[in-house]
Amino acid sequence: MSAKWEKQSENTGKLTFEIEPDKIKEGLDQAFLKVKKNLNVPGFRKGRVPRQIFDHLYGEEALYQDAVNILLPDAYSAAIAETEIKPVDQPKIDVKSMEKGQSWVLTADVTVEPEVEVGDYRGLEVAAHSTEVSDDEVAAELKKKRDQQAELVLKEDQPAAKGDTVIIDFEGKVDGEKFDGGTAKNYSLELGSNAFIPGFEDQLIGHKAEDEVEVKVTFPDDYQAHDLQGKEAVFSVKLHEVKEKQLPDLDDDFAKDVDEEVDTLEELKAKIKEQLQDSKKQAAKEAVQDEAIDKAVTNAKIGPIPAAMLEEDVKRQMDQYLNGMQQQGISPETYYKITGTSEKDLRKQFEDGAEKRVKTNLVLEAIVAKEDVEVTADEINQELENLAKEYNMKADVIRKSLSDEMLKHDIAIRKVIDEITESAKQVEKSESAK
Amino acid sequence: MESQKIILKPVITEASTAEMDNKRYVFDVATQATKPQIKAAIEELFDVKVVKLNVINVKGKKKRVGRYVGYTNKRRKAIATLSSDSKAIKFFEE
Numbered sequence: 001m002s003a004k005w006e007k008q009s010e011n012t013g014k015l016t017f018e019i020e021p022d023k024i025k026e027g028l029d030q031a032f033l034k035v036k037k038n039l040n041v042p043g044f045r046k047g048r049v050p051r052q053i054f055d056h057l058y059g060e061e062a063l064y065q066d067a068v069n070i071l072l073p074d075a076y077s078a079a080i081a082e083t084e085i086k087p088v089d090q091p092k093i094d095v096k097s098m099e100k101g102q103s104w105v106l107t108a109d110v111t112v113e114p115e116v117e118v119g120d121y122r123g124l125e126v127a128a129h130s131t132e133v134s135d136d137e138v139a140a141e142l143k144k145k146r147d148q149q150a151e152l153v154l155k156e157d158q159p160a161a162k163g164d165t166v167i168i169d170f171e172g173k174v175d176g177e178k179f180d181g182g183t184a185k186n187y188s189l190e191l192g193s194n195a196f197i198p199g200f201e202d203q204l205i206g207h208k209a210e211d212e213v214e215v216k217v218t219f220p221d222d223y224q225a226h227d228l229q230g231k232e233a234v235f236s237v238k239l240h241e242v243k244e245k246q247l248p249d250l251d252d253d254f255a256k257d258v259d260e261e262v263d264t265l266e267e268l269k270a271k272i273k274e275q276l277q278d279s280k281k282q283a284a285k286e287a288v289q290d291e292a293i294d295k296a297v298t299n300a301k302i303g304p305i306p307a308a309m310l311e312e313d314v315k316r317q318m319d320q321y322l323n324g325m326q327q328q329g330i331s332p333e334t335y336y337k338i339t340g341t342s343e344k345d346l347r348k349q350f351e352d353g354a355e356k357r358v359k360t361n362l363v364l365e366a367i368v369a370k371e372d373v374e375v376t377a378d379e380i381n382q383e384l385e386n387l388a389k390e391y392n393m394k395a396d397v398i399r400k401s402l403s404d405e406m407l408k409h410d411i412a413i414r415k416v417i418d419e420i421t422e423s424a425k426q427v428e429k430s431e432s433a434k
Numbered sequence: 435m436e437s438q439k440i441i442l443k444p445v446i447t448e449a450s451t452a453e454m455d456n457k458r459y460v461f462d463v464a465t466q467a468t469k470p471q472i473k474a475a476i477e478e479l480f481d482v483k484v485v486k487l488n489v490i491n492v493k494g495k496k497k498r499v500g501r502y503v504g505y506t507n508k509r510r511k512a513i514a515t516l517s518s519d520s521k522a523i524k525f526f527e528e
Contacts, residue, residue: 043447050451056526 003079011306012111015091017079018103019071031066064098068106076108086113089308111306116366119299121420126291128426129284133276141272142250145258152243159206160242162192166204167241170215174233182233186240197223197233204237213237289417292424293360300363310354317350317357318343364413371419373412380407437475440467444525445511457516459523465491465510472512482520488513 003017019027036054037047044053072093080087091108098104152165160166166189172182191201199217207213215235219228248254255268262268322332336342381395384407388395444450445460453460463472473484489512494505516523 043445043450045448048448052526053446053451 003082005083005085011114011304012109013085015079015083015085015108015110016096016105017075017082017108018105019075020103021101023071023075024067024104027067027071028060028063030070031063034070035063035066060100068095068098068104072106075106079108085110087111088113088306088312111308113309113362114303114305116303116362117301118363118366118370119296119301121296121299121363121367122423124292124295124299124420124424125427126288126295126424129280129287133273133280137276138269138273141276142269145272146247146250146254147245149248149254149257150245151248153246155209155242155244157208158242159208160191160204160239161244162205163190163245165190165243165245166239167243168204168237168239170235170237172233172235174228174231179228179233182235200235204239207239207242209239209242211239213239285421288424288426289421292420293364293417296367296420297356297360297363300366302359302362305355305358305362309358310351313354313358314347314350317354318346321346321350364416367416367420368409368412371416373415375408375411375415379411380404383407383411435464435467435471437478440464440471440475441479446525453513454522457518457520457522459514459516461512461514463489463510463512465508467510473514476512476514480523482523483517484514485517486515 003015005013005015007013032051032054036049039049039054040046041049041053041057076091076093087110089111091110094107094109096105096107155164168187168189169185170183170187172179174182189195189201189204191205194201197217197219200215203215203217204213213236215237216232217235218232219230221230223229248257250265252264255262255265259268259271262271322335325332325335330338332343336346384395384398384402387393387398387402391398440463442462442464445462447460450460459476461472461476463475467475469487469489472489473487476482476484489510492509492511494508497504497506
């Protein structure tokens with residue numbers, strides 16, 4: 001097999017390759033087996049025509065088209081392997097010559113991956129992230145927990161204050177007309193939660209249970225219902241109950257309620273601190289990783305990225321996203337309906353990040369190639385087991401759907417990421433002290 | 435009788451092509467031809483040696499077109515077995 005690669009521009013080129021007579025013969029035989037199944041010739045049962053008779057009736061040339069289709073995948077991948085190019089798209093194949101008894105010559109217009117010149121990726125300087133947890137943060141976390149444990153206690157004959165929860169009926173009118181979603185009964189609303197139109201909650205403060213209040217508000221200009229934007233509305237509201245939030249006392253009992261594993265408030269505080277520290281460390285690690293990879297990508301020189309690659313990435317991201325939705329029982333159609341978006345909007349959303357993702361992948365792959373990252377069989381098995389745990393499937397089931405090549409690729413990429421992250425130098429910067 | 439008038443055409447069917455491997459060739463022949471005539475004609479036309487000759491008369495099929503009843507053409511089929519050293523008869527030029 002002889003193949004020739006001619007570069008025509010940055011990312012495209014012409015691949016010329018041949019199929020030898022021996023191969024052609026095999027292809028023709030296979031094509032004939034396929035074709036003869038549906039062939040009716042007088043004197044023969046359907047599908048029983050000998051090759052000789054077929055050639056006489058239709059000519060061998062009738063098989064060429066099918067033979068090419070059969071031979072092409074092998075020939076094409078062999079040509080790719082020989083010329084060591086990395087195509088990113090389906091090639092456009094042309095047949096140059098097809099002579100009986102000679103090699104067939106074909107050309108393919110191929111789009112290839114841009115060349116990547118790896119820059120520095122070791123010892124990159126990244127902003128340091130503090131992982132210290134202050135007492136204030138612990139206190140804030142504690143307060144959150146207290147809010148969660150808070151009990152609502154009925155306030156009798158006392159005006160509602162900010163932070164209280166009221167049970168209300170309301171009926172809203174715009175220009176004297178009722179509108180959708182403007183009416184509800186026994187609605188539980190926390191004052192100060194900003195769940196309603198700005199101003200609505202404030203006007204209820206100071207009223208007692210059984211009061212009837214007229215609330216006048218103006219819909220904000222960016223309200224989600226377009227026809228209501230900027231309109232004035234009058235709500236007649238009836239308060240049924242006013243409830244006060246009662247926070248539990250900060251003591252050992254509270255600690256036990258929050259977490260069964262701790263006995264005292266001090267222990268709870270220590271535990272919260274630990275959790276906060278863990279999550280901060282995790283966040284810091286991720287931030288360092290992101291920044292380091294970002295820098296590595298910036299340092300590398302990448303040719304222009306072919307549109308086909310971006311397209312592929314967008315498609316993959318969309319599929320993944322919609323699949324995730326599907327698993328939650330939301331079909332793509334419903335999703336578009338709920339969010340009021342269309343496939344185009346979603347596509348646009350992913351298109352923005354596509355270039356960066358593709359670039360990152362290219363650079364990481366280039367580093368893998370440069371470093372000759374080795375992946376052992378043990379590591380593959382380990383990876384399989386991890387995946388099995390993650391998806392709750394048997395390891396051999398996963399094995400079937402993933403090739404070793406894919407796993408190797410993933411593991412190698414991860415190794416490079418780790419390498420970049422670990423070698424990155426954290427540099428203290430004033431802005432990161434936040 | 436001339437050889438070309440005796441041997442009318444080869445019979446190309448699944449069965450006949452399968453038998454070609456055994457050096458048996460099937461022809462439609464003139465209905466009035468005799469075995470010796472057929473044998474001589476095949477040997478002359480194809481330059482081969484016939485060691486055995488079976489001949490079958492095939493009656494025409496009864497067909498009717500509306501109220502008229504008729505028959506399709508009757509045929510005489512000859513199956514010639516060639517000697518093993520005879521060359522193969524090629525019905526299709528390569």
